[in-house]
Amino acid sequence: MAKPKIATTSLAGCFGCHMSILDIDERILELVELVDFDKSPIDDIKEFHHRCAVGLIEGGCANEENVRVLKDFRRHCDILISLGECAILGGIPALRNTIPLQECLDEAYLNGPSVYNPAKTIPNDPEIPLLLNKVYPCHEVVKIDYFLQGCPPRADAIWETLVALLTDKPVDLPYDLIKYD
Amino acid sequence: MPMSQTIDFIIDGVEVSARPGQTILQAADEAGIYIPRLCAHKDLVPHGSCRICTVLVNGRPQSACTQPVAPGIVVQNDIEKLNNVRRNILDMLFVEGNHYCMFCEKSGNCELQALAYRFGIMAPKFPYQFPARDVDASHPDIYIDRNRCILCARCIRASRDLDGKHVFEFVGRGPEKRVAVNAEARLADTDVDVTDKALSICPVGALMRKRQGYADPIGRRRYDHQPIGSDIEAKRSATG
CATH class of the missing domain: 3.30.70.20 (Alpha-Beta Plaits)
Incomplete structure (x- = not known):
C-alpha cells in the first residue's frame, strides 16, 4: 500500500514552525518511513501531485496569495492542522490589525525614519500579492481540523500529533506539550 | 482550626467543614478542592466579576468567591456543564x-x-x-x-x-x-x-x-509543568 502523503506550507509565518518540524531530529527517518511529502518547502515541490492525508499550515493569511494556497490545501488534504500561533491567531503579522492598512504602507514606504524612497512609490507590481485589510487566522478562512499551539509548537507535539493521526489514534497531548509560546 | 463552630457542606461529593463567614472558594481552598478563578485572590476582597469560579449551589449558579458557605448546601464545581x-x-x-x-x-x-x-x-x-x-x-x-x-x-x-x-x-x-x-x-x-x-x-x-522580562527560562516557569490549582489540590492528596 502506498504511504500516506503529507504537505506543508508557510503562509505569513517565519518558517520557525518548519524548523520545529525538523527539530524532531532522527525521528525524521521514522517519519519518511510513515509518509511521503507532497507539496512542501521541505522537498521544494511547488504544487500538489496527490491527495494528502495531512496538511500542516504555518502562518496566517496576510495577502491574497496566502488565501489561495490555504484554499488549495483545504481542497487537497483530508486533515488540516494550524501549526503555531500565526496560523491560529495571526501572530506577529497580526500586530498590524489595529492599524489601517494605508497607514502601515505609508509608515513602511514613505514616513518611516529609515526610509529612502525619493520616488515616493508604494510597491504595486502585479507580481506582488495584494495585502489583505488585516491578517486572518486560518480557521477564519477555511475549516481547520486540529490546532497545535506554540511559537513554535514543540517538536514532540508535532511528532505525537502526526503519528497519532497517521496511525488512526486520538490526538491526546500531555499538559507539558500544550504551550502558547 | 478553631472547632467552636463549623459549617458542613458538600463540594463535588466531598464533605467539607468551613468556618462561619467563609466563602465557598475559601472553604474549598482549605479543603484542597480547586475552584478555577481569575479575579479572586486570597489577599483581596472578592469582586465576583470574572465568573470563572461559578459553581452550582443546590443547582443555582453562584460565584464561589462571593457566596458564603451555608449548612448542608450541595456545591457542584468540576462538572462538564460548568467547565464548558x-x-x-x-x-x-x-x-x-x-x-x-x-x-x-x-x-x-x-x-x-x-x-x-x-x-x-x-x-x-x-x-x-x-x-x-x-x-x-x-x-x-x-x-x-x-x-x-x-x-x-x-x-x-x-x-x-x-x-x-x-x-x-x-x-x-x-x-x-x-x-x-x-x-x-x-x-x-x-x-x-x-x-x-x-x-x-x-x-x-x-x-x-520594567527590565524583569523573561527572568525565568522556559521549563522553570510557574505553570510549565504543573497546571494552575495543583498547589491547592496537593493539600487534599497530602491529607488523603
Missing part, C-alpha cells in the same frame, strides 16, 4: 484582548494562559476582535499594557486596600471599559511604586515591572 462555561469565558477573554503569548513577559506565569492550558484550549471558538488598546510606558519602572488587561480589578483593589493609594480605577462602560490611572493622563504622574502589591497581583501581563 469556563472555557467560553476564557475564549472570550482571549479574543476580546490582544494576547500575544509568544512575546509576553508574563507567559508561563500568566493565570489566564494557565487556565486555558488547564482546560486544554487549543484555539478560541470566537472570532478575534483585535481591539485598539494603548500602552502607558511613561513611568520609569512600570508599564501598563492594556492589550493584555482582562478587567479583573485586582490592581484596583490591591492599590486601594493593600497599598493604600487608589492609583487605579475603571472608567468607561462595556467595550470602552478600561483601567485608568489617578492622574491627568500618565502612570508616571501617579504615586505608584515598583514595590506596590498592585503590580505583583496582576494575573496577566497588563501591569508589569
